[in-house]
Amino acid sequence: MRVLIVENDRQAQTALANVLSARSDVEHFDSASDAIEALEMLATDSYEILLLDINMLDLPGTELVDQLKERNVPLPSIVLVTAHIETAVAAFERHTVDYVLKPFSTKRINEALDRASRRAKGERAAKLIESLPQSQKLSLPGHPMIAIKDKGRILFINPGDVVAVQAEGNYVSLQRESDSYLLREPISMVAEKLKPYGFIRIHRSALVNTSFVVEITPYSTGKCGLRVKSGKEYAVTSGYKKNLKPLTEFRIGSGAFLAETPAQRQPRAE
Numbered sequence: 001m002r003v004l005i006v007e008n009d010r011q012a013q014t015a016l017a018n019v020l021s022a023r024s025d026v027e028h029f030d031s032a033s034d035a036i037e038a039l040e041m042l043a044t045d046s047y048e049i050l051l052l053d054i055n056m057l058d059l060p061g062t063e064l065v066d067q068l069k070e071r072n073v074p075l076p077s078i079v080l081v082t083a084h085i086e087t088a089v090a091a092f093e094r095h096t097v098d099y100v101l102k103p104f105s106t107k108r109i110n111e112a113l114d115r116a117s118r119r120a121k122g123e124r125a126a127k128l129i130e131s132l133p134q135s136q137k138l139s140l141p142g143h144p145m146i147a148i149k150d151k152g153r154i155l156f157i158n159p160g161d162v163v164a165v166q167a168e169g170n171y172v173s174l175q176r177e178s179d180s181y182l183l184r185e186p187i188s189m190v191a192e193k194l195k196p197y198g199f200i201r202i203h204r205s206a207l208v209n210t211s212f213v214v215e216i217t218p219y220s221t222g223k224c225g226l227r228v229k230s231g232k233e234y235a236v237t238s239g240y241k242k243n244l245k246p247l248t249e250f251r252i253g254s255g256a257f258l259a260e261t262p263a264q265r266q267p268r269a270e
Contacts, residue, residue, distance in 0.1 A: 001117055003029040004047040006038040006064070007081065008056050012102065016051055016081070019109045024214055025117065035064040042068065042076075049116045050076040051109075055084065065096075077116040114229065118160045118211060146174065148181050157181065159197040163212045163228055165190055167205035177230060200243040202226060202236040210247055 003020055007013040013031050020029045030045070032038035035056050052064065068075055080099035097119045098112040145156045157174065164175045167187040174181045183190070191201050198210045208226060217225040222238035236244065 001025055001048045002027055002046065003049045003051060003113075004038065004041060004076070005029065005031040005051045006035065006056070007031070007051070007053040008033050009053065012053070012081065015104075016109065019106055019113075023110070023113070038064060039067065047076045049113065050078045052078055052080055054080055054082040077119040079112045079116050146183075148174070148183055150181060155181070159194055159199070160209070160211065162194075162199075163209055163230070163232075164234060165194070165199070165207040200240075200246070202234055202240050202243065204237070204240075206234060208234055213247060216244060216247065 003026060005013055005016045005020075007016060010033075013033070017029065017031060020026045030041060030047075032041055038052075056064075065075075065078065078096045080096050081102065081104070082099065083102040097116045100108055100112050146159060146162070148155045148157060157176070161176050162174050163177060165187065166173045166175065168182065171182045171184050172187050172190050174183055187205060187207070191199065191207050194207060199207045200210055201207050208228065212228040212230075213226060214229055215225075215227040216236075217227070217233075219225065222241075224236035224241055224244065225233045226236050226244070227233045
């Protein structure tokens with residue numbers, strides 16, 4: 001992802017840059033010390049996420065957002081950074097994903113970036129769907145929410161918040177970062193419904209949301225280990241390893257990705 005820091009406090013700007021430098025999913029980031037510089041950079045380059053200080057001297061962050069809206073161009077996912085909670089709450093509705101209070105921790109910034117990244121990916125997916133022919137649109141779910149019966153209630157869960165799905169007998173467990181829910185439905189049916197939202201099947205009894213994947217480790221046995229942002233690792237059986245190929249379509253460096261082990265290779269027909 002591409003990120004722009006807009007922060008006039010040098011110490012805070014450096015702290016944010018250090019967090020971004022440590023993340024493997026950040027393709028590129030820039031820093032602007034005031035709103036005018038930020039507007040110039042946004043006019044010539046595109047960013048998926050904006051880390052925006054509300055209280056800048058030349059132009060408040062909220063006015064910067066308003067000016068971006070007037071340009072009638074796609075807005076980045078915005079995370080507000082401020083020392084004043086009242087200002088943050090008042091500005092939170094201005095196309096913002098989250099707000100972070102100063103002094104902030106690395107963990108809190110990373111949480112906000114994860115949320116902003118999921119929003120940005122969701123918006124890109126929506127634009128892609130919008131560009132599809134009508135015949136293809138009709139095959140996609142009309143509303144990206146999962147309804148679950150839980151203790152007499154019906155809960156609605158965003159597929160983008162689900163890290164993995166695992167079969168448990170006649171049920172499937174929808175696993176989020178903080179909790180999980182049981183749904184009485186075959187995993188094959190769940191896999192079909194969630195496929196348009198970036199889920200891949202890695203095992204006969206498991207699916208994973210690709211937006212949470214940070215590492216793939218091939219093993220000599222022909223299997224793979226797939227690690228998500230929380231650090232949890234899932235086993236990918238050899239029969240489903242082909243489903244990982246979309247994850248490596250955009251890559252840097254030479255050499256084979258997800259190459260087959262010698263035991264897996266089949267002899268060529270003469």
